[in-house]
Amino acid sequence: xxxxxxxxxxxxxxxxxxxxxxxxxxxxxxxxxxxxxxxxxxxxxxxxxxxxxxxxxxxxxxxxxxxxxxxxxxxxxxxxxxxxxxxxxxxxx
Numbered sequence: 001x002x003x004x005x006x007x008x009x010x011x012x013x014x015x016x017x018x019x020x021x022x023x024x025x026x027x028x029x030x031x032x033x034x035x036x037x038x039x040x041x042x043x044x045x046x047x048x049x050x051x052x053x054x055x056x057x058x059x060x061x062x063x064x065x066x067x068x069x070x071x072x073x074x075x076x077x078x079x080x081x082x083x084x085x086x087x088x089x090x091x092x093x
């Protein structure tokens with residue numbers, strides 16, 4: 001559930017704490033983007049070798065994409081909800 005900024009349900013957070021969290025999540029975003037790229041390359045090689053995409057890699061790549069979306073929402077001040085590891089890992093929508 002996304003809690004918009006300024007909502008009565010949004011927990012108050014000091015700006016310096018948010019800035020620190022934004023820096024940490026920006027680093028996590030970069031690492032996750034590289035992981036997604038590696039997953040895509042492995043998926044491509046797997047598909048070339050077998051002729052069919054790997055279901056587990058497809059699901060893992062999708063969950064990384066949802067995680068990247070959660071980070072972008074937080075860093076862009078779209079939500080106050082902290083991404084993983086403060087919440088569960090994003091699963092199927």
